[in-house]
């Protein structure tokens with residue numbers, strides 16, 4: 118795995134709104150394979166914006182993101198969508214499971230997007246992922262039939278579905294009680310280690326600092342390395 | 346807007362990207378997702394489906410009924426493909442009342458019209474009809490045994506074949522159509538007494554001459570299945586018997602009493618079915634009747650053709666209504682899918698974040714509209730044929746003309762075209778909206 122960003126900056130420009138610079142140009146910055154990184158910052162500091170750029174979802178105003186030697190924004194959009202499904206797992210802030218699909222089907226979806234087929238092995242792999250996260254018996258449950266903690270675990274399994282080398286998580290535990298949040302965060306970190314995936318977690322939770330290899334503060338659109 | 350970075354960070358070329366075109370399997374997955382979306386909101390899906398179904402049902406029912414009616418009338422008039430001679434008046438009413446037994450006979454004419462035709466060299470078959478009384482709603486028709494010689498064409502067997510018994514020979518003997526026999530519950534040897542007039546109504550007055558059932562016909566799928574055939578003399582005798590009564594006559598022989606007083610030939614009939622010997626003779630006879638004052642001759646084919654023109658005009662109007670219904674169905678599906686897709690923006694953004702491209706999202710929404718249209722169209726066929734069947738049964742009940750409802754194969758390509766149009770038009774706008782969903786703003 119290699120992730121590198123060069124000169125990335127972002128300014129939101131929306132019709133009728135003032136221009137809003139969120140990320141100042143970030144010169145060469147990279148994440149090593151298997152590294153676990155905590156991205157800290159107050160609400161509105163641009164954490165989600167950065168993660169979206171890293172995921173290939175939001176074209177930065179300037180700069181380029183290199184993931185596994187592929188310049189993401191040199192790709193056409195459809196190719197980038199496909200590339201994302203194979204290389205990046207993303208646990209969204211609100212978890213965002215698809216309500217009309219079962220837990221298992223939520224996990225097989227990105228597999229089908231990446232593989233371009235609907236083979237049975239997807240379900241087997243998805244079940245193995247659910248087992249690893251202690252949710253085997255909930256495979257046929259719909260998101261509405263799961264607790265918030267269980268939903269997060271399904272979202273983690275879904276993010277890992279295509280064995281990505283990079284997993285992004287945007288304030289994953291924000292909706293959970295502290296105990297469940299802490300245990301699930303530990304589970305997330307363990308699972309990423311097992312799957313050999315680098316992990317970037319955006320959070321403003323100060324108690325997490327110790328558990329990560331690297332901590333980066335996002336302040337005034339700038340990245341500050343806290344520990345290495 | 347974006348300053349493109351030109352200096353590559355790593356000179357090693359990136360691994361070749363798999364093509365992002367979708368496999369058939371992947372397209373099928375979009376169809377599955379579309380189906381799941383529809384299933385997730387059964388009420389909306391069900392209602393929109395029903396609206397499509399009603400529009401399609403309208404098309405199906407109109408065409409099936411029109412064709413059924415046409416087939417039924419052609420079949421019913423099949424044995425009468427000749428001249429119908431009757432009193433002056435509306436030719437169409439003459440044809441309808443004589444060969445389809447619809448409405449009342451338009452009037453009476455003297456028996457000698459038949460006698461002259463019978464003696465005419467240019468006539469190979471002449472069958473007189475005298476309509477009058479009824480028994481339990483079944484119309485009694487006086488005729489001659491020549492009636493049983495009627496056939497669709499010279500090389501075809503006679504249309505009216507006995508299933509049991511024999512033809513009538515003497516007075517007050519009757520041969521019953523298959524439905525009349527079943528409806529009245531009469532069998533060979535049974536006796537019945539005619540009621541007055543052709544209508545069933547509240548008529549309680551009966552003529553006191555008992556008739557005996559001597560024969561029962563096989564089904565012919567024509568209104569004559571509901572008729573009771575006797576000799577003309579029997580019909581006249583019944584009316585003689587009731588002369589002096591104070592009835593308001595509605596049918597044949599109404600003027601019998603008046604004719605009696607005038608001392609004229611009181612024997613009257615309602616029509617004569619005539620098969621001339623050839624084409625030239627047919628036209629000669631037709632012209633002679635047109636010039637004469639006593640009777641007219643009508644071509645059943647021509648009169649029914651006019652009826653069919655009328656039916657077709659009705660079909661055309663109803664087809665326009667069908668197009669309007671289809672347009673409204675399109676808008677209903679559009680509205681339903683648009684609002685569902687609008688509510689599903691975040692789901693679409695999530696799918697995009699999981700690697701689905703815009704085209705695939707577009708396809709999924711199009712599939713939703715097409716599924717609604719296709720399933721609605723299938724349900725519409727069921728509804729349409731069921732409605733046509735019910736209406737046909739009802740019309741047959743009223744008119745005694747059998748109306749066969751059959752599967753309209755020829756309608757299928759056109760129905761599919763309408764279905765596809767509804768689906769594509771209804772899906773396009775929501776699908777474009779889905780295609781354009783901004784991922785980061787909807788996550």
Ligand SMILES: Nc1ncnc2c1ncn2[C@@H]1O[C@H](COP(=O)(O)OP(=O)(O)O)[C@@H](O)[C@H]1O
Nearest residue numbers: 129131137139159160161162163164165166786
């Ligand atoms: N789509 C957008 N359009 C305009 N401004 C946005 C948009 N998304 C986020 N912002 C603004 O950018 C800033 C950073 O947002 P975000 O990256 O979501 O921060 P964080 O995730 O750290 O809370 C916020 O001030 C927010 O208002």
Ligand SMILES: [Mg+2]
Nearest residue numbers: 164165210287
């Ligand atoms: Mg955020």
